[in-house]
Amino acid sequence: MSDEPDEIPKHYAPTESEGRWYEFWERSGFFEASEDPDDRRETYTLAIPPPNVTGSLHMGHACRTTFEDVLCRHKRMQGYNTLWMPGIDHAGIATQVVVERQLKKEGLTRHDLGRKAFVERVWQWKEQSGGRILQQLRKMGASCDWSRTKFTLDPDMVRAVRESFVRLYEEGLIYRDTRLVNWDVESRTVLSDLEVDQEEGVEGELFDFAYPLADGDDGEVVVSTTRPETMLGDTAVAIHPDDERYRHLHGKFVRHPFVDRLIPVILDAELVDPEFGTGVVKVTPAHDPNDFATGKRHGLEEINILNLDGTLNENAGRFQGLDRFTARDAVKDELSGLGLVRGSKKHTMTLPRSQRSGTIVEPLISTQWFVKMRPLAEPAIAAVREGRIQILPEEWEKTYFHWLENIQDWCISRQLWWGHEVPAWYCGACSEVTVSREDPSECKACGSTELRQDEDVLDTWFSSALWPFSTLGWPEDTPALQRFYPTQDMETGYDIIFFWVARMIMMGLHFMGEVPFTRVLLAGLVTDERGEKMSKVKGNVIDPLDVIHGATADELVAKAENAGASKAGIKYLKKTYPEGFVAYGADALRMTLLSYSPQSRRIALSIKRIEGYRNFANKLWNASRYALMKLSDSEAVAAQKCPRPNALANRWILARLFEALDAAATGLEAYRLDDASGALYHFLWDEFCDWYLEVSKTALDSGDAALVKETEATLVHTLETVLRALHPMMPHITEEIWQRVPKWADAPASVMLARYPSALVDAKSDKDAVRDFEVVKALVGSLRAIRAEHEISWSRPIDVYWHTDDAVRRGVIQSERATLEALGGCVLHFEPDSSRLDDAGKHFANAAVFVNPGVRGVVPEVIDPEKERERLTRDLKKIDKELGAVEKKLDNPSFVSRAPAEVVEKSKRDASELRAKREQLEVALSRL
């Protein structure tokens, strides 16, 4: 047989197989949701978190995609009309930056092209390389309904955005206002609070200087600041009204040393903490949020000293044109020259940085569009509080509530060119604003045609917030919207709970009057195996596609260098993956990502773990290969029907299959895909492969026609069922094998269309079989241990004399004799006279002894007495430890009286079994 070329290769090769099946599924339309009015199936809908159009598949996407695909494939197999709605996000800043970078290489800026040409250029780029990530999601096996793919700038999305903007405007929930905003001087746009990161622990300087009193008053007031340059925009100094030290300053003025300006001393209990510094605060309303609020309270002038690029403007007098940081030193020098410096000390502070450009964000007065959030937040809070939306893991609810309860208005305008245009037009004649669904031809107030559209675009997240219903056709009342809204699950990373999840809930409730989804699943962030965030600089990025298709070490290094990895990063990469990656396949990657607990905030991905699951895929492959070889000439064997076998092993594996399916179902229902996949993994490997396949060899070779028949039926049924159960997790390999398994006449064309196996339908729990098979496993385990300890070659059969007083166990051993002898490599002899075993030394030369629950046995003439002593001593020690713990418990009267009866009973049983075992081992030891 070994001479014959194998029809099925020994190693599973994922690369070719995965692409082939994916193409088959997509071409066959298996991913498509139905809008057929006669289709009465319940729906299951999940909208993909649309990746950035600039995006390239990373592990975060891979993780999301896997999780979502499992949910969708599972629901689909359960008979739901399943819609997994795919799409891409236009990603305002991110995309604009990418194209601007390209232009830079040509020596151009976007201003050289002008707005229209630039936007055209971005579209061009989008058409060429934009949708790449959707192809990459396919490599993961994602079963999205691609026929519905949306881009957030598609015409119908534009329509949805305009509709929602206009409605919110008409309802007074969108307004235009001048206030202090976060200004990114590099990207030259405003940012929402969420787009600003606070960099903590920055070592800075607290600089003290003096303002001389004006109007002939002698003296000065000393103020402290971390930003001396902003004094150019100071319009007050503030003291606490109750501060006795400064009572003489009430109503006075100070003189600005550089600019011809008198600055009032104001009293403000809110701004000033008399304990801090000198107790005097300089007030710069145009460049600090607190000062801005103070300015509003006191009606102070707001003097903006900055240009939009971060240089100082004409209000800075002689400092005009200097960069903001250069200006800081210049101002300090100037103050020093005037003898006004009063000291300086180190100061630890927090700096606001732009998430995009990394530059320090400037608070700047600007006119922007805002969404009034409170009225939207209230229903969103209620929806979660009342359980109409469930957030998992639950601890995120607190974070969600905390944010919404303290929410600030959302600044939605951005000074970019790429994005949804603000549908507002300014009239040149009357300066009224016209906000309109359609491009207006005249001012709504005065009828003038002198209209100019607002030049800003909307925050990318504005269109994302509409995603669950805009993708289904809103504002049209389409059949899709009716059928698939609200959706069921929303799965995404916890890092965008505010950016996206909360806003979708608010907008969904507002525009649809219904929650956009009933469950939010928040997953952790994927990091490298050290728990460090994957970063191009660190060289620790694992590209999912490299894992799937393989990559040499050289390729990895070249790629990392190209991406700008540091020297240390390259070194780490070379050290960690000296061999590169073999093609592990999408299924192995998926299983790995699923195996991490969804409750963890960090998914420290390890290549070793991926390798482990690649090995699992291979194990499944080879187990199937064995089964298919054995079943090759039994065409009649159909997998569909659950057999009713008589043989113990067959009954056992079906019972265990039942339990594994039950565990998988429980895991899937609870969104614990780690538990679900783990249950099937262990069933397949530890039970089906390690025990059942081995036992089946004996049965299939037995020549007993009835036994052969029922074993074949059980084998194929178990395999076919476990393939269906695993399909959502490992779609490609299960399809590859399932297609080869003998099937029933009207079987569907793909495993993904087959029914998901349910424990209740497929088998009944056979507890007796499970209990009896444990006897087989324990006995074989003992024999293997003896063999291993005494280095007995497998080619040498051993004689085994055994005895038990337990009728059930005796029955099992006698009826499973063939199996036991095959797996144990032995010849079994029942020893009716148990005293001969107790006193084995007299009757058997060099006997090794084993003791199982209720079964004793000896293996004569095979042993090294020293090793036997070692083995027995070790066993004895283990038993002593266990027995000690149990006995201690039982000696405690409180335990016996207060613990539940079943717990006490179990302990008693354990104790007596352990004592018996202990006695046996001691006898055996003393004999040596």
Added chain:
RNA sequence: GCGGGAGUAACUCAGUGGUAGAGUGCCAUCUUGACAAGGUGGAAGUCGGCGGUUCAAACCCGCCCUCCCGCACCA
């Protein structure tokens, strides 16, 4: 300052009251006809520390130490 999370085997992590688990790694051994990407056997943990509740604590409570993450404030 407010809030959340984490600390369990060498590593990465499961484990919400009843005798500590997995994957990888390690040691030994086996090319037994599905699979060496494998089989078999084995070693390895004062469950961060201290106290409390309980018959019983990795798990519940309190305090402490270390690390991570949000939010707010920071003259």
